[in-house]
Amino acid sequence: MIKKILNFPISIRSVTFDLDGTLLDTVPDLHAAARATLTELGLPECGEDDIRRWVGRGILHLVSCFVACKDDDALYERATQIFRRHYAYFNGRAAKPYPGVLSGLERFHALGKKTGLRMAVITNKSATFTEPLLLSSGLAPYFEFAVSGDSLTEKKPHPLPLLHACERLGSSPAFNLHIGDSRHDVGCARAAGCPVFLLPYGYNEGGDVRKLDCDAIVESLDHAADLIAAQ
Numbered sequence: 001m002i003k004k005i006l007n008f009p010i011s012i013r014s015v016t017f018d019l020d021g022t023l024l025d026t027v028p029d030l031h032a033a034a035r036a037t038l039t040e041l042g043l044p045e046c047g048e049d050d051i052r053r054w055v056g057r058g059i060l061h062l063v064s065c066f067v068a069c070k071d072d073d074a075l076y077e078r079a080t081q082i083f084r085r086h087y088a089y090f091n092g093r094a095a096k097p098y099p100g101v102l103s104g105l106e107r108f109h110a111l112g113k114k115t116g117l118r119m120a121v122i123t124n125k126s127a128t129f130t131e132p133l134l135l136s137s138g139l140a141p142y143f144e145f146a147v148s149g150d151s152l153t154e155k156k157p158h159p160l161p162l163l164h165a166c167e168r169l170g171s172s173p174a175f176n177l178h179i180g181d182s183r184h185d186v187g188c189a190r191a192a193g194c195p196v197f198l199l200p201y202g203y204n205e206g207g208d209v210r211k212l213d214c215d216a217i218v219e220s221l222d223h224a225a226d227l228i229a230a231q
């Protein structure tokens with residue numbers, strides 16, 4: 001299901017991976033924490049499908065959507081605090097790597113041993129939740145570091161997280177492949193000048209990834225590793 005491959009072969013020195021919707025399906029945990037928050041606030045529940053459409057812009061945005069509290073600062077503040085407490089409990093309990101993630105990361109890792117390819121995570125999730133999630137899911141050892149939504153002054157789709165990661169990886173945007181699931185990954189990659197692959201199984205705020213500007217749509221990380229290794 002390759003949509004298009006532009007400018008191949010592409011020369012890659014590093015790969016950056018999005019987290020939610022790319023490596024792990026985190027919606028069940030986010031939904032459990034949102035439900036607990038709404039119950040504590042005495043508000044009506046929201047569905048798992050709603051959460052799936054609202055993931056991708058970080059926790060503040062997610063809370064403002066499921067509590068519908070953008071204009072009520074006090075409620076927004078309280079809901080965010082409550083949500084952080086509940087998500088600290090649920091984070092990683094049901095989250096699972098998508099099919100092909102572990103084998104794909106293994107293959108990128110093996111490629112790294114041969115070619116010096118380096119790997120990091122770039123997510124809009126808050127660092128407090130990113131680090132324990134990478135550890136509990138067993139994915140942490142594959143990456144040198146994670147840049148989270150609150151690690152820098154800007155988050156995706158701003159190019160800063162990618163520019164920062166490239167520098168730390170001793171790479172440069174033209175030689176860094178970013179792999180993600182949403183318009184925010186594309187926005188960030190294009191603004192930084194990186195090639196970008198998309199996975200169709202993630203969230204993308206409910207939108208169709210085929211409508212986004214990318215270099216390839218790959219079925220899985222395994223498939224992405226195939227394309228890179230085959231060059």
Ligand SMILES: O=C(O)COP(=O)(O)O
Nearest residue numbers: 020056057058123124125
């Ligand atoms: O919105 C979030 O919390 C995280 O989203 P991301 O990992 O897809 O960047």
Ligand SMILES: [Mg+2]
Nearest residue numbers: 018020021181
């Ligand atoms: Mg994502």
